[in-house]
Amino acid sequence: MFFRLIGLSLKVNALSELEYRANFFLQIIQSALSLVIGIGGIAIIFGHTDSLNGWSANQLLIVIGVYTLIGGVISFIIRPSLGELMQAVRAGTLDFTLLKPQDAQFMVSIKKFAIWQILDIVLGLGIITIGVIQTATTIGIGQIFTFLLMLLAGGIIIYSFWLMLASTAFWLIKVDNILFIFESMYEAGRYPVTIYPTWLQFVLTFFVPIAFAITVPAQALIGQLPIETGILALGIAIAIFILSRLIWIWGLRHYSGASA
Amino acid sequence: MINIYKVLIRNELLVELQYPLALAIWMLEKLLEPIIYLAVWTSVAVSQGGDVNGLTVADFAAYYIALLLVGHLTQNWHIWTIEWYVREGQLSKYLVRPIHPIHESITNDWIYKLLMMVVILPAMFLLAWLFSPSLQFDFGAILRFIPAICLAGALGFLGGWVVGLSAFWTTRNGTLVQMYFLMMLFFSGRIAPLELLPDFMRQIAFILPFRWIISFPIEVLLGWVAPQDAMVGIGIQFAWVVALILLAIAIWQMSVRRYSAVGG
Numbered sequence: 269m270f271f272r273l274i275g276l277s278l279k280v281n282a283l284s285e286l287e288y289r290a291n292f293f294l295q296i297i298q299s300a301l302s303l304v305i306g307i308g309g310i311a312i313i314f315g316h317t318d319s320l321n322g323w324s325a326n327q328l329l330i331v332i333g334v335y336t337l338i339g340g341v342i343s344f345i346i347r348p349s350l351g352e353l354m355q356a357v358r359a360g361t362l363d364f365t366l367l368k369p370q371d372a373q374f375m376v377s378i379k380k381f382a383i384w385q386i387l388d389i390v391l392g393l394g395i396i397t398i399g400v401i402q403t404a405t406t407i408g409i410g411q412i413f414t415f416l417l418m419l420l421a422g423g424i425i426i427y428s429f430w431l432m433l434a435s436t437a438f439w440l441i442k443v444d445n446i447l448f449i450f451e452s453m454y455e456a457g458r459y460p461v462t463i464y465p466t467w468l469q470f471v472l473t474f475f476v477p478i479a480f481a482i483t484v485p486a487q488a489l490i491g492q493l494p495i496e497t498g499i500l501a502l503g504i505a506i507a508i509f510i511l512s513r514l515i516w517i518w519g520l521r522h523y524s525g526a527s528a
Numbered sequence: 529m530i531n532i533y534k535v536l537i538r539n540e541l542l543v544e545l546q547y548p549l550a551l552a553i554w555m556l557e558k559l560l561e562p563i564i565y566l567a568v569w570t571s572v573a574v575s576q577g578g579d580v581n582g583l584t585v586a587d588f589a590a591y592y593i594a595l596l597l598v599g600h601l602t603q604n605w606h607i608w609t610i611e612w613y614v615r616e617g618q619l620s621k622y623l624v625r626p627i628h629p630i631h632e633s634i635t636n637d638w639i640y641k642l643l644m645m646v647v648i649l650p651a652m653f654l655l656a657w658l659f660s661p662s663l664q665f666d667f668g669a670i671l672r673f674i675p676a677i678c679l680a681g682a683l684g685f686l687g688g689w690v691v692g693l694s695a696f697w698t699t700r701n702g703t704l705v706q707m708y709f710l711m712m713l714f715f716s717g718r719i720a721p722l723e724l725l726p727d728f729m730r731q732i733a734f735i736l737p738f739r740w741i742i743s744f745p746i747e748v749l750l751g752w753v754a755p756q757d758a759m760v761g762i763g764i765q766f767a768w769v770v771a772l773i774l775l776a777i778a779i780w781q782m783s784v785r786r787y788s789a790v791g792g
Contacts (some may be wrong), residue, residue: 297703301710312720312729313572316580321571452557456564463571465658468563 295384329399337392421505422481428512438519450523533570566592568683589661604688611695679765717743
């Protein structure tokens with residue numbers, strides 16, 4: 269049922285976006301520019317050293333890949349859908365979603381797809397693959413499995429974090445600015461958070477959870493993830509998912525609609 | 529003219545002070561980039577046993593703290609607003625006024641930059657406390673920094689205007705603007721002090737105007753540039769400013785002819 273609904277929403281969004289093909293080319297340029305920043309940075313840095321705080325050039329490439337992939341997922345579905353949610357709360361049009369028989373949180377979360385952003389997802393996977401192939405050591409099934417698990421945990425953490433921010437729209441009128449903070453902090457994920465000073469690592473782990481979304485999966489893939497960190501990531505993913513659900517329900521009770 | 533500026537300044541002050549949260553966010557965004565690259569180069573210096581090409585951890589800290597100041601004083605956000613004005617047809621109301629819209633841009637620019645110094649200066653002290661930079665200002669360097677930063681500010685402003693005017697030809701010039709910022713990142717000394725760039729990139733950086741906006745004023749302020757070289761550099765900056773003014777005038781005249789507002 270859930271998958272069929274996701275499929276339908278994807279199809280509707282794809283059809284409407286196919287009318288604007290120029291956006292596809294703009295997206296190509298956009299992705300290319302972001303890639304140039306990432307790869308160019310690595311090239312300049314590794315002209316002067318063979319390891320950045322224990323990370324080799326290929327391992328950093330994997331970080332850039334995960335950064336692009338998760339960034340792609342955010343702008344492919346999370347940002348468009350939850351952005352739409354905030355709009356709907358403000359305009360009172362959330363009523364239409366609430367009337368539907370499916371779970372409302374699920375419905376608002378798959379409402380809108382920015383189809384061309386799929387390019388970043390593909391690109392991210394490509395970069396990760398190249399990074400893995402170039403790394404001399406072989407990567408076992410176990411590592412790939414932990415990587416996927418950590419990626420899932422990171423995805424859930426980011427999604428729940430966004431949902432909590434978006435839910436503040438039930439109380440506050442204008443929250444775009446808060447989201448903008450997240451967007452600009454996300455840039456810091458281009459590099460592993462372990463290179464930052466401790467206070468910044470703390471911020472990037474607990475206030476803006478990009479450490480779990482980007483650095484931790486990358487560490488898992490190269491086999492350098494401490495087991496405690498992995499367990500912590502899973503625990504936080506479950507906890508924040510429940511918490512965001514509670515805040516969402518609490519917010520819904522606060523929602524009075526436009527016509528009421 | 530002075531009276532016009534008085535009114536414009538008052539308006540800008542009122543507008544800027546309206547949104548304290550938005551100001552705080554811009555601040556955060558501005559702080560982040562220097563911190564990212566400072567952290568990167570600090571890591572590299574540490575792994576290389578204390579310095580990269582003679583630049584120590586403390587030198588990088590000084591460089592990126594100065595970058596915060598120079599980056600702030602040379603930025604230009606009109607590069608975005610011009611597109612919006614053209615696309616939405618908002619430009620009309622500026623065109624019918626008896627003064628050229630660039631005067632409003634200039635006031636907006638100055639007020640914002642001066643006002644934000646209230647936040648930038650504490651931020652610089654905070655970074656200085658967190659990263660302990662090597663600071664040895666000599667009075668001569670600060671004196672030479674004044675013309676260098678003024679010309680750099682003019683260059684940043686003009687560069688943004690010229691790129692922003694491309695909005696008259698293509699309604700979505702966002703890509704062009706992003707390319708401009710990309711070049712700025714690599715060739716102005718933001719991603720790394722210029723001497724750390726690979727040779728071919730450094731050569732490109734010396735041809736382009738970007739280094740005169742960022743890296744040159746920083747190096748002058750930190751006393752990394754010999755006095756005579758600083759004078760030559762200021763001369764080159766001046767030449768770039770003149771060239772860009774001529775270019776801006778030429779492009780402006782071509783662009784306004786193309787402009788047609790909806791319902792105008």
